[in-house]
Amino acid sequence: MQYKYNIITFGCQMNKNDSERMESVLCNMGLEKVGTPEEADVIIMNSCSVRDSAEDRIFGGARNFAKLKKNKPNLIVAVTGCMPGRDKDKKLFKKLQKVDLYFPTADMVKLPDMLCKLNPDFRKINLASTNLLSTDDKLVLGLDSEYLKITPKYKNDFQAFIPIQTGCDHFCTYCAVPYARGREKNRPLQDILEEIKKLAKNGCKEITLLGEIVNHYVALDPEFFSKENKYSKNDFAKLLWEVNQVEGIERIHWTGPHPIYMDDEVIDALTLPKQINFLHLPVQSGSTEVLRKMNRKHDREFFIDLIKKIKAKKPGISIGTDIIVGFCGESLKEFQDTVDMYKECDFDISYPAKYSTRSGTVADKAFKDDVSIEEKKRRWFVLQDLMKEITYKKNQKFIGKTASVLVERYKDGICAGNSSEMRLTHFSGDKSLVGKIVEVKIKKADTWLLEGDMV
Numbered sequence: 001m002q003y004k005y006n007i008i009t010f011g012c013q014m015n016k017n018d019s020e021r022m023e024s025v026l027c028n029m030g031l032e033k034v035g036t037p038e039e040a041d042v043i044i045m046n047s048c049s050v051r052d053s054a055e056d057r058i059f060g061g062a063r064n065f066a067k068l069k070k071n072k073p074n075l076i077v078a079v080t081g082c083m084p085g086r087d088k089d090k091k092l093f094k095k096l097q098k099v100d101l102y103f104p105t106a107d108m109v110k111l112p113d114m115l116c117k118l119n120p121d122f123r124k125i126n127l128a129s130t131n132l133l134s135t136d137d138k139l140v141l142g143l144d145s146e147y148l149k150i151t152p153k154y155k156n157d158f159q160a161f162i163p164i165q166t167g168c169d170h171f172c173t174y175c176a177v178p179y180a181r182g183r184e185k186n187r188p189l190q191d192i193l194e195e196i197k198k199l200a201k202n203g204c205k206e207i208t209l210l211g212e213i214v215n216h217y218v219a220l221d222p223e224f225f226s227k228e229n230k231y232s233k234n235d236f237a238k239l240l241w242e243v244n245q246v247e248g249i250e251r252i253h254w255t256g257p258h259p260i261y262m263d264d265e266v267i268d269a270l271t272l273p274k275q276i277n278f279l280h281l282p283v284q285s286g287s288t289e290v291l292r293k294m295n296r297k298h299d300r301e302f303f304i305d306l307i308k309k310i311k312a313k314k315p316g317i318s319i320g321t322d323i324i325v326g327f328c329g330e331s332l333k334e335f336q337d338t339v340d341m342y343k344e345c346d347f348d349i350s351y352p353a354k355y356s357t358r359s360g361t362v363a364d365k366a367f368k369d370d371v372s373i374e375e376k377k378r379r380w381f382v383l384q385d386l387m388k389e390i391t392y393k394k395n396q397k398f399i400g401k402t403a404s405v406l407v408e409r410y411k412d413g414i415c416a417g418n419s420s421e422m423r424l425t426h427f428s429g430d431k432s433l434v435g436k437i438v439e440v441k442i443k444k445a446d447t448w449l450l451e452g453d454m455v
């Protein structure tokens with residue numbers, strides 16, 4: 001019998017990359033990927049804990065899949081990702097209906113064992129004896145970061161996510177990541193570079209380096225940095241330089257940095273030739289008092305100066321950010337500080353989020369979630385409207401200019417992909433352009449779309 005799986009991924013790019021690794025494991029067990037949960041024998045929800053709404057979707061999914069079990073009693077429903085990671089006392093698990101497996105991300109190395117226990121018909125594999133692992137080392141599976149040694153089933157040949165670290169030590173007071181993913185662990189430099197070189201040989205053009213604080217990367221094996229490396233202090237800047245040397249890689253993207261580690265070397269690395277013309281730099285609030293309560297370790301002025309410094313070093317760079325509205329005790333004046341800062345920094349894009357308490361965090365224990373839901377919504381719309389206005393105006397400036405676009409998709413005569421400034425761009429073309437970087441002269445610009453003709 002051909003068993004089938006379906007993975008549903010919520011949340012960030014790190015989760016997407018983790019799902020790619022799980023896909024590898026399941027394919028090696030002989031399972032076939034299907035497009036809908038209804039067709040699957042194994043359904044895995046890779047959860048996100050960033051907000052209540054993200055966890056609500058897991059509860060809803062579990063309820064729906066429990067109904068499928070009536071007609072398919074052997075159906076296995078699993079939940080992994082941030083939710084089991086942070087749910088040490090299993091309070092959330094108790095609210096989930098009929099979930100068979102509930103495991104933190106790093107435990108995906110045990111997935112073959114766990115599945116075979118539930119259904120002995122599954123093909124049991126030992127990951128260390130397959131070609132799934134990216135190095136030949138003798139591995140003691142089960143250690144937290146070793147799941148990163150599983151070679152992912154990449155979403156396509158020309159783009160790949162490369163995690164360089166997991167976890168975080170910063171404990172911003174609102175954030176569940178340090179509880180869900182544990183303390184910061186950096187991946188060996190040699191593993192990272194080997195993975196990228198192998199990808200480049202197979203035609204990969206764009207890589208996205210991932211970490212909770214990518215620019216806090218510390219190489220465990222610095223001896224693998226080249227002697228010619230342009231940088232000497234910051235390991236992340238050094239890593240960017242190394243990746244720039246990899247033949248075949250044409251675009252480098254990274255997410256997410258922390259403002260306090262944007263030192264001179266990292267800012268300089270934004271000018272390396274393969275670096276895309278975009279930086280996502282989360283600020284969360286424009287109020288010094290709110291930033292202090294969030295434990296962000298910098299104030300409003302520091303951030304505004306940093307943006308000025310970055311723009312001076314790399315004029316024309318597009319900058320995006322994350323903002324939380326309605327954090328505990330955020331006053332109207334403090335929210336206005338965020339609005340004013342937004343205008344001053346002139347962000348190209350932002351991802352505003354309405355604050356919601358994450359159980360177990362410092363904010364949950366120490367502060368009151370006292371901004372009403374209606375007021376949070378109002379503030380969210382203020383920022384959203386401001387973003388749309390600024391983004392639309394900024395996009396108009398692309399008209400008549402040429403954008404460098406990596407073509408990701410083709411449908412009905414239209415090619416689509418992101419420009420180096422991370423603007424979705426459409427132009428007429430053919431299927432053979434998918435995976436190629438082309439120059440597009442922009443003739444029309446909307447808030448979320450640039451349109452043009454291939455040069």
Ligand code: SF4
Binds near residue numbers: 168169170175178212
């Ligand atoms: S830096 Fe703060 S927001 Fe980012 S993952 Fe760490 S604790 Fe969470």
